Structure formats: structure tokens, C-alpha cells
Amino acid sequence: MANTYTLISSVTVGSGGAATIDFTSIPATYTDLLVKLSGRNSASGDDRFTIEFNNSSSNLSQRRLYGEGTNVNSDAPASAIQPTGIPQDSYTANTFGNTEIYIPNYASSNNKSLSVDAITENNATTAYAMMVAGLWSDSAAITSIKLTPMSSGNFKQYSTAYLYGISNA
Amino acid sequence: MTNKIVVDCSTGEVQEIALTAEEIAEREVMAAEYAEQKAQEDAAAEAKAAAKASAEAKLAALGLSADEIAAL
Numbered sequence: 001m002a003n004t005y006t007l008i009s010s011v012t013v014g015s016g017g018a019a020t021i022d023f024t025s026i027p028a029t030y031t032d033l034l035v036k037l038s039g040r041n042s043a044s045g046d047d048r049f050t051i052e053f054n055n056s057s058s059n060l061s062q063r064r065l066y067g068e069g070t071n072v073n074s075d076a077p078a079s080a081i082q083p084t085g086i087p088q089d090s091y092t093a094n095t096f097g098n099t100e101i102y103i104p105n106y107a108s109s110n111n112k113s114l115s116v117d118a119i120t121e122n123n124a125t126t127a128y129a130m131m132v133a134g135l136w137s138d139s140a141a142i143t144s145i146k147l148t149p150m151s152s153g154n155f156k157q158y159s160t161a162y163l164y165g166i167s168n169a
Numbered sequence: 170m171t172n173k174i175v176v177d178c179s180t181g182e183v184q185e186i187a188l189t190a191e192e193i194a195e196r197e198v199m200a201a202e203y204a205e206q207k208a209q210e211d212a213a214a215e216a217k218a219a220a221k222a223s224a225e226a227k228l229a230a231l232g233l234s235a236d237e238i239a240a241l
Contacts, residue, residue, distance in 0.1 A: 009176045009177075010176075014185065016170070016172055018173060018185070019172065019192075020174065021173075021174050022174065023176045023178055024176065025178050025180075045204070045207070046203065046204070048203070070218060071217060071218050073214060075210065077206065079203075150199070150200070150203040150207075151200055151203065151204070152200040163176075163178065
């Protein structure tokens with residue numbers, strides 16, 4: 001059971017936006033990692049962002065469960081881990097989505113699982129709530145985490161990302 | 170100019186770095202692929218919603234109440 005949370009690094013996106021947020025040189029001294037993202041997309045048409053480890057876009061799999069205001073769905077996109085957590089720019093102005101990414105045993109030599117809890121904000125019928133169970137089938141310790149909007153948009157100004165290290169003792 | 174943010178967790182340094190031409194091209198290719206995937210997902214969701222509405226209408230025509238349909 002985790003009993004310590006240590007802020008490793010954080011970032012607030014500036015006025016120019018950001019195509020990606022990349023945490024690099026993550027120390028292997030913790031047991032688990034937690035990313036808390038408050039984000040908004042500068043483009044319309046897509047609320048998703050991708051999660052990559054060590055700049056690898058392969059050996060990723062997932063199961064997504066989500067609701068979008070009308071229906072509930074489950075799917076398993078074959079490409080990148082892709083939660084819906086950054087409201088597109090056509091959504092209610094100045095709202096930001098919230099996402100938690102939990103990565104247990106990130107420095108082990110086993111495959112890496114992750115869980116994602118994400119929501120968008122929108123004062124309309126369509127707004128997403130999503131859970132993702134993901135797997136990166138790779139034995140390498142995770143040393144970097146990259147977050148990228150899936151459309152051609154950027155993370156908007158005032159989006160924030162916090163990376164925590166969690167120790168089990 | 171589009172920048173990426175790189176956070177060096179060993180030093181705490183945060184850098185904003187302009188994307189290279191290669192990164193911009195890769196980003197455009199990925200955006201096109203993801204847009205196509207999103208369109209397929211949206212179409213599947215719409216088809217599912219239409220099927221659900223159709224099924225509910227048929228159940229209602231058989232005499233089931235809205236509460237009974239919702240309880241299924």
C-alpha cells in the first residue's frame with residue numbers, strides 16, 4: 001500500500017501551447033508513478049491524447065470503458081493508449097478535463113500496466129467519462145512519459161501536468 | 170511555431186523546444202490517422218444508438234412501458 005507521494009516535477013503550459021508534454025529522466029527510486037493532468041485541446045474535433053513510455057509507440061494494448069452523455073461503450077483501439085481527457089476547443093470555454101494515470105511498478109523488468117481515469121468538461125449533452133486499463137508489454141524501466149493531443153491541436157495555455165512518485169515504504 | 174515541453178525530472182529543468190520539420194510531418198500523419206479512427210468510432214457509436222432506439226421502439230410497440238424497457 002502506497003503511503004508516500006512525492007512531487008517529482010510539474011509543468012504549466014504557457015501562452016504558445018504545447019504539442020507534447022514529455023517527462024524525461026524519471027528516477028527509478030519509487031515504486032509507482034502517478035500523473036495528474038488538467039488539460040484542454042486547442043483544436044476542435046477530438047478530446048483524446050496519447051500516452052507513450054520511453055518514446056515507444058509499440059507493444060501497447062488497452063480496454064476502454066466510457067460514457068459520452070448518451071451511450072456507454074467499450075472498445076480496444078489497437079494503436080496508442082488514448083484516453084479522452086482534454087476537452088476540444090468547441091466545448092464550453094475555459095473548461096479543462098481531468099485525468100489520472102497510475103503506473104504501478106514502473107521500474108520493474110515485467111510488462112507495465114496502467115490505469116487511467118479521465119473526464120472532459122462540457123456544458124452540453126456530450127461530455128466523456130472514461131476508464132482505461134492499459135498495458136505496455138516491455139521489460140524496460142519507464143524513464144519517460146509523453147502526453148500528446150491526438151488531433152493536430154496543442155495542449156492549451158494553463159494546462160498542467162504533475163508527476164508524482166509513490167513509495168510503498 | 171509549435172513547441173514541445175520537455176521536463177527533465179533529474180534537474181527540474183523545463184524546456185520549450187520548437188518541433189523539427191520531421192516531427193511536424195510525423196504529427197500531421199498521426200493526426201490524419203487518428204481522425205480516421207475517430208470517424209469510425211463515432212460512426213459505430215451512432216449505429217449503436219440507432220439500433221438501441223429502434224429496439225426500444227419495437228418493444229414499445231409490443232406494449233412494454235418505458236420503465237419496463239429501461240429495466241431490461
